[in-house]
Amino acid sequence: MGFSVDSEIGKLKQVIIHRPGKEMLRLTPQNKDHLLFDDILWLEKAQEEHDRFAQILRDRGAEVLYLQELLAQTLQVAEAKSYILDYVFNENTCGPRAAQTVRALAESLPEPELAELLIAGITKAELLERTTGADSLVLSTMEDDDLLLTPLPNHLFTRDTSCWIYGGVSINSMMMEARQRETIHYEAIYRWHPLFAGSDVPLWSEGLAAGPATVEGGDVQIIGNGAVLVGVSERTTAQGIERLASRLFKGGQVSQIIAVEMSKNRAQMHLDTVMTMVDKGTFTVYGDLGTLPTLTLRPGDAEGIEITRNAPEEMYSVIAKALGIDKLRVLVTPQDSRAAAREQWNDGSNTLAIAPGVILTYDRNVNTNQFLTDHGIEVLAVPGAELGRGRGGPHCMSCPTLREPVDA
Numbered sequence: 001m002g003f004s005v006d007s008e009i010g011k012l013k014q015v016i017i018h019r020p021g022k023e024m025l026r027l028t029p030q031n032k033d034h035l036l037f038d039d040i041l042w043l044e045k046a047q048e049e050h051d052r053f054a055q056i057l058r059d060r061g062a063e064v065l066y067l068q069e070l071l072a073q074t075l076q077v078a079e080a081k082s083y084i085l086d087y088v089f090n091e092n093t094c095g096p097r098a099a100q101t102v103r104a105l106a107e108s109l110p111e112p113e114l115a116e117l118l119i120a121g122i123t124k125a126e127l128l129e130r131t132t133g134a135d136s137l138v139l140s141t142m143e144d145d146d147l148l149l150t151p152l153p154n155h156l157f158t159r160d161t162s163c164w165i166y167g168g169v170s171i172n173s174m175m176m177e178a179r180q181r182e183t184i185h186y187e188a189i190y191r192w193h194p195l196f197a198g199s200d201v202p203l204w205s206e207g208l209a210a211g212p213a214t215v216e217g218g219d220v221q222i223i224g225n226g227a228v229l230v231g232v233s234e235r236t237t238a239q240g241i242e243r244l245a246s247r248l249f250k251g252g253q254v255s256q257i258i259a260v261e262m263s264k265n266r267a268q269m270h271l272d273t274v275m276t277m278v279d280k281g282t283f284t285v286y287g288d289l290g291t292l293p294t295l296t297l298r299p300g301d302a303e304g305i306e307i308t309r310n311a312p313e314e315m316y317s318v319i320a321k322a323l324g325i326d327k328l329r330v331l332v333t334p335q336d337s338r339a340a341a342r343e344q345w346n347d348g349s350n351t352l353a354i355a356p357g358v359i360l361t362y363d364r365n366v367n368t369n370q371f372l373t374d375h376g377i378e379v380l381a382v383p384g385a386e387l388g389r390g391r392g393g394p395h396c397m398s399c400p401t402l403r404e405p406v407d408a
């Protein structure tokens with residue numbers, strides 16, 4: 001099967017998601033901020049909510065791929081396993097002695113268990129239950145419940161770490177330390193998993209190699225007509241966007257990138273926390289966003305990039321022009337600014353379109369959902385009482401790999 005995502009709204013055919021698991025049980029009031037969660041999740045409820053999310057996707061015709069299963073299958077390839085284990089367990093990360101012990105344990109595990117360990121992390125006690133330990137300074141200076149390998153609870157947000165842009169995929173270098181190890185899993189999956197290996201898909205970015213040129217998928221929207229909207233945000237840097245632009249332009253599939261200059265704060269960490277596309281030429285937008293300055297990037301002479309700066313008030317006309325239409329339909333829920341801020345915080349603007357005019361959103365954002373329904377959008381409500389505690393909604397929790405083209 002081919003892979004292609006040439007819009008935000010074409011009928012969704014295939015998507016990668018991650019069912020929350022044991023990694024969530026590592027969250028504590030003490031470490032949650034560092035791990036980028038605002039609260040502790042009730043895991044069983046979060047799983048029920050996520051299963052509902054997955055079921056809606058399947059019922060509407062999308063093939064759901066689970067990240068943890070893709071990872072387990074990838075680990076069956078010896079080269080992929082070494083690639084990941086060399087990166088995760090080495091003398092720099094664990095010290096030479098503990099690295100040897102934990103690596104030996106990792107090598108001995110069935111792949112599904114190893115995939116879980118890589119995502120959930122491992123404590124000293126869990127390691128010593130299963131190995132004879134080692135004379136390790138690192139282990140000797142740890143409490144039993146300390147984590148030798150930290151968990152990756154933000155794998156829940158599959159959109160961010162890799163994102164498909166037209167016919168290729170960008171494996172992203174992540175801004176926050178708590179998410180940086182996620183990238184190695186995607187590097188291995190896209191390189192060695194039988195579904196992707198040998199499929200000749202262009203890599204718009206190869207992962208960790210991008211270093212500080214970070215781009216996170218929540219900032220990238222494939223609006224169609226060869227155009228891409230990217231937030232310059234708390235997470236996505238200008239150098240990341242410029243690097244991506246030069247690769248996309250060389251690839252010949254993208255003719256225009258609109259960089260939106262966002263304020264750098266957690267509530268609006270990615271572009272998809274404040275606006276998402278819900279239908280042809282139609283966006284749902286957080287009421288207090290206002291309009292933002294944008295920069296248009298186009299292929300220039302001699303492999304260069306031509307950059308035009310646009311005033312804030314031109315934001316929507318710039319996007320409309322990129323789509324080849326006269327005017328955007330911008331749906332802003334009429335509500336007071338407290339309600340707007342609350343619904344934005346709870347991912348009211350973070351919708352996942354599974355077809356033109358059909359979106360998944362959290363059920364809790366009652367004003368926004370009603371307003372969108374009143375404007376002809378079919379709203380499929382996903383329970384999000386627990387899932388939302390990680391500050392991401394249906395758009396963040398999905399990495400589309402295949403969408404049908406949208407008719408003109």
Ligand SMILES: NC(=O)NCCC[C@H](N)C(=O)O
Pocket residue numbers: 035036037154157159160179217218219269270272273390391392393395396
């Ligand atoms: N696209 C998104 O906005 N993703 C949500 C990411 C939430 C996650 N806890 C983070 O802070 O990275």
